[in-house]
Amino acid sequence: MYTSCIYCQRNLGENEAIEHFPVGRRLAFDGARGRLWVICERCRRWNLSPLEERWEAIEECERRFRDTPTSFSTDNIGLAQVPEGLQLVRVGRPERREFAAWRYSKQFLKRRVRNLAIAGIRIGGMAAMAVAGVYVFGLLAEQEDRIVARVRSNDGRRLYVPRKDAKRIELVRRPELDAGWELKLPHRERERNWGVLGAWGKGKRRYVSLDGPVAIRAAGLILPKVNSLGGSGSQVREAVELLDEARDSERLFHRLAADPNDRIYNASNLFGARASRVSRMQATARLALEMAAHEETERRALEGELAELEAAWREAEEIAAIADRLLIPERIEDWIGRQKARLVSSEGKDLGA
Secondary structure, eight states, X not given: OOOBOTTTOXXXXXXXXXXXXXXXXXXXXXXXXXXXXEEOTTTOOEEEOOOTTHHHHHHHHHHHHHHSOEXXXXXXXXXXXXXXXXXXXXXXXXXXXXXXXXXXXXXXXXXXXXXXXXXXXHHHHHHHHHHTTOOOHXXXXXHHTSEEEEEEOXXXXXXXXXXXXXXXXXXXXXXXXXXXXXXXXXXXXXXXXXXXXXXXXXXXXXXXXXXXXXXXXXXXXXXXXXXXXXXXXXXXXXXXXXXXXXXXXXXXHHHHHHOTTSTTBOSOOGGGOOTTBGGXXXXXXXXXXXXXXXXXXXXXXXXXXXXXXXXXXXXXXXXXXXXXXXXXXXXXXXXXXXXXXXXHHHHHHHHHO
């Protein structure tokens, strides 16, 4: 049973209302299509359940939903607050545009409000420290050097993407590839963060080209950091329309990479930034790409590729488990390694005796 969000690695919480699925405090389910999601309370993203027991859990969610008064309901979406503190979202058969707009609007709006509030607090705090004579540039650099995404390359290597590198990803046209496009990803080889020296501790910036499902998976993890300000209701609706026009995720990525002069790109290109850089796209295009990446991951899982989703969730669990060790000095980790080696060696001698 997985307990961490695939996207932000935060704990999903628990519930005592659904016996067959005690994970999460906000569940969404679609009985007709056999889908069950855990909605992360922090990043508001929908984590599709890869569990084989999801049918029993969906039936239990349906029973609890019917027995609980709904606080919101349309022909296709229902919301109910279960007495045990669990919130249930029942999905009927909405059109794609209606469902996508409903699903993503709150997520992007909450992201915008939260990040604007955090930015205001940081600016105020730094201004106060500057007045008091405290050096604040190191704090700014440390924020930019924080790892915000951990992705896999086509050959399976784990890559670490700091915040400042996330803004440099590019969607590049590659006619020789089957998909016709690739994701050019800046990254670091290590995750260590030694305060203001974090950039050095992680190694030099390197670039790798990703394509196919690996590229879409990486885009789904990185784009929320590029789209840190979320989007307004009108931007979400326009992004849904853009995704609907493309008909599927692969076509949308191909379209945005195919023509840098298309209307979805900003006319301005400050400081010589490449037109293929995702951060230079209009907000509508960036939001559409994020939606497409998320939905493509689910589509592959629902087509039977649950191993990919399970691997992603296992990785989220692993990252969540080791998060507290990221600031341990290297000499301490070396000492732990030596003690483990000695223990293994002594056990081998005892068995030999």
